[in-house]
Amino acid sequence: MTFLEVQNVSVDLGEFHLAHANLKLNKNDYMVIIGPTGSGKSVLLETIAGFYNPDNGKIFLEGNEITNLTPENRGISIVYQDYMLFPHMNIFENIAYGLKKKIKNQDIIKSKVLEMAELLKIDHLFDRNPETLSGGEKQRTAIARSLIVEPKILLMDEPFAALDVNTHAYLTKLIKEVITDCQTTCIHVSHNFNDVYNLAEQVAVMKDGKILQQGTCQDVFSKPTHNFVADFVGVHNVFEGTVTEIKNGITTVKLKNDILIRSADTPPKTKQEHVLAAVRPENIIISNEPFLSSLRNQMKGVVEDFIVRGPTVWVATNVNGTVFKGMITLSSYDLLKIEKGKEVYISFKSLNVKIIDVYES
Ligand SMILES: Nc1ncnc2c1ncn2[C@@H]1O[C@H](COP(=O)(O)OP(=O)(O)O)[C@@H](O)[C@H]1O
Ligand SMILES: [Mg+2]
CATH class of the missing domain: 2.40.50.100 (RNA polymerase II/Efflux pump adaptor protein, barrel-sandwich hybrid domain)
Incomplete structure (x- = not known):
């Protein structure tokens, strides 16, 4: 059954139009959306998250229409390139933030935060403030904070774009394990084809506000309909x-x-x-x-x-x-x-x- 469906969604932002976007995702799929800068990847992600209202089309999650729900009521978490941690809270408090709104029992909160932090290998950083962390540690904290509320979908907007090559490689491996472990449905936006290569089960290719192709890696690699993908596959x-x-x-x-x-x-x-x-x-x-x-x-x-x-x-x-x-x-x-x-x-x-x-x- 389709878990998330974006149905003919258009968003008009004046200069920029997201035009008739269609996407389908099954539960536990890991989708990478790839496309050049300015192609509308962030706009699409933020439309799914509920920050933009479509002029046209509908969005369904688990069969229910969510097109007009507020972001808080969608059960969707989003992770950004620049982490967006709360600067005045330590790492424990950052991770626990969303959970505290749902659960009052401190022992349960503690054990859930510990469990998630162990998965992301940041349980030694609880007392630190975000500004003392490396980029990779900040992003692991942001991901832990997002996953701990058990979102129906985790959206990640270029989560590795600000990291050096080694940290990117380390986080790619870790994320794959954590997402598999947590059985989370995931959409990851990137302009780096290696992320498709290393992470994706489903791929969507965007350009100029349009989704040009969506499918499994095999579909997209073996029958690329766009030069961007064809060029990449062609040199491999x-x-x-x-x-x-x-x-x-x-x-x-x-x-x-x-x-x-x-x-x-x-x-x-x-x-x-x-x-x-x-x-x-x-x-x-x-x-x-x-x-x-x-x-x-x-x-x-x-x-x-x-x-x-x-x-x-x-x-x-x-x-x-x-x-x-x-x-x-x-x-x-x-x-x-x-x-x-x-x-x-x-x-x-x-x-x-x-x-x-x-x-x-
Ligand atoms: N709130 C907005 N209002 C008007 N234009 C916007 C807004 N947000 C993004 N855009 C424009 O939409 C285009 C696509 O942006 P974006 O989705 O951020 O691209 P990408 O994430 O693929 O790099 C860009 O030209 C950008 O300037
Ligand atoms: Mg973007």
Whole structure:
């Protein structure tokens, strides 16, 4: 059953129009909305949260219309890029804030705050004030504060945009665990395609106030209707396959024509699962001879095409019907004497193979 439905919603903000937005989300889905700056991602999110009134269309949550409900009455929490913590409250009080409106028993409040803070690994920060926290700690506090009231939906507006690369990576992993743990339905707005890659089950692509495409990662990756997605997928090697083995931390994915790819990425829950395996072109090594190494992936193919782009060369190698795009330096290209039809070996580390679960909808 559809959990959240945005039905033909339009919002007129003068210069900017959100036009006929349609979205459908099932319970416990993690949706990433992606699109360039100014495309209307925040306006859409804040319309769902109830801060803008649609001129047109309806919004349903659990089958009930919420189009005209006030934000407080929707059961929706929102997390912002700039955290918006209460500066005069310590971390415990920040997290407990929404709960205190619902529950009076101090012991229950304490235990719930502790539980949520442990999940987000901020239980050692209770007595601190927000201004003494790092960006990542502030955002973990903001997320804890939002989740503790058990919202029907958690909305996050570029929650990682102000964080450095390492903190972004750490929080991505943590958020995925916490959201799965809390079984929360989630919409996460981002302009960073890696968030789609790492977090999304559902993707919506926005541009110029319109939702151009919505679907599972598989739908959107395999049939992108917009250049923004096509460009991203185009520069990656994204392959459909089935998990045939999970052993010693290595997952084996079988692609068409029995090509096997080995990945050290977090394994899917079960074997036989339908997944996407992805490798970035810069992680593919091309050689003329097979070589002995610890690389888990090495296969023989034929150069199908190549493009020289300044100091780098893109080489498309056909391995038994599957094309791997590699990116090498101009000097390697010279050294290897790359030409169409040449037999080469491609190799890549299992560490560089990302597994993307395919969620059947
Ligand atoms: N309250 C508002 N009134 C008028 N225009 C707005 C308002 N809020 C946002 N906009 C405009 O709507 C457009 C989309 O904004 P926004 O949703 O914030 O984009 P995104 O989040 O995708 O970067 C922008 O051009 C912005 O200036
Ligand atoms: Mg925005």
